[in-house]
Amino acid sequence: MQKIYIYDSVEKRKRLFEPIHEGEASIYVCGPTVYDEAHLGHARSALSFDMLSRLLASAGYRVKMAKNFTDIDDKIIKKMADTGKSLKEITEHYIKRYLDEMALLGVRRADIEPKATESLDAISELVERLLEKGCAYRTSSGDIYFDTSKDSAYGSISHMIGDEEESRSRVSHTQEKRNPRDFALWKGCDEKGGDVCFDSAIGRGRPGWHIECSAMIEKHFKGDGRYTIDIHGGGADLLFPHHENEAAQTRCATGHEIAKYWMHNGFVQIDGEKMSKSLGNSFFLKDALALYPGELLRFYLISVHYRNDFNFNEEDLLSAKKRLDRLYRLKKRVVASKRRDADPLFKERLLSAMADDLNSSMAMSIIDEMVADTNDKLDKKPADKALKGEILGNIAFIEELMGFGGSDPYEWFQHGIDNETKREIEELIRRRDEAKKEKDFATADAIRERLGQKGIALMDTPDGTKWERL
């Protein structure tokens, strides 16, 4: 079995992946809070862990991945007040939008997609255990806080411990908190709570943010007594306090660590600036998807290693488009052939690159080399059926592992062009072919020029004239 190394952001080093259960890989990724449209950062996170899951599956692991939707939250409550809509109307809308958009990026669905509203039993049960063990306390207002002083290992995940920082900390010093680091497990219901109050064994209220992940993980996964899951993932911003708090809750309640490995993806910036609504800088995924195919966005977003910062800009995206076009031009040359097994050496190299902490940049350079190499062979032996079949096999493996290259190559180059226009283009090509037959190159070139102005490029091949949208 392919050895897989992943960078563990807690130990800050690459570690050989050795799962809790032989041949299985359990992953939990922190998903979005569903109160608004998904942005490019959500896409990058989803893409990072989609690559991880594809890698593990390709390497022969049985993968069980969970990605949650936080559907109880202050921001959702605010949205309810702003729009007059119910919690369910809001969260279901954005969950669907999220899933649809991620599907366009080629992100596979998680095996389990738990929601906070559907995990309340597990949550209240976990809070109850924490109360029993003395790791949590109630306040006069009915809130329940986690007592960080009861966890001697608190800080071991993010390494964000320090006594001095408290004076500078921007954490509000709620009087009811015993320690500034303590955080809400459960928020008691008051009149303002409206319809987001739930009855439970620990009283009426709603869960805090961090508790849902710990509860869902304990509910859906069986560990080995030392760890519950293999890999816990999320955006770099979640390392502290979110993941620190999750780990503390699970440790106090169960006596073991929540995850064996921790992975965090880097941030997305827009034109060198932090993404924000106020800057109005192509913030939402839907805006990008309105302009470019999801597959291209995927290709572009994974061209940078997942742990590095990503600076999104149109110029780089366009150069990524040209790079991906090369793969599709190769595919055009072989698509009519019968698929064969991929080149074993190519497969091995691609898998090894990804097995080295998801080195997608390296993987893409290997793909580029394969494209150049096989184009060259095809130039020399245009009728080599075995080669063509193997190339199709290579591309199928790329699609399986990397999630791009699976589209029809002709449609790829005709993205966004309606059938009416296609017919017009083909008619002009016919007229140009006739002109060429009669050696009337002036007319032929005029037609090519005319199409070129519309962004259509022509290329004469042994199989006739092909066209592409630039």
Added chain:
RNA sequence: GGCGCCAUAGCCAAGCGGUAAGGCACGGGCCUGCAAAGCCCUGAUCCCCGGUUCGAAUCCGGGUGGCGCCUCCA
């Protein structure tokens, strides 16, 4: 104030102690009626200064310049 990340050719970007992948752009060539596409060739000693080492872009120390977390956040 605490914790941490990053700095590689015009641009994007790998590299994880053994002598700089890949892509885009540029230039030259082959091919082509001419093109496009494809293929081939062409470019960097790795922010600066010290140190460790037979050997450093890669390790250590110090600068400079970006960025992030510590409050909801992918």
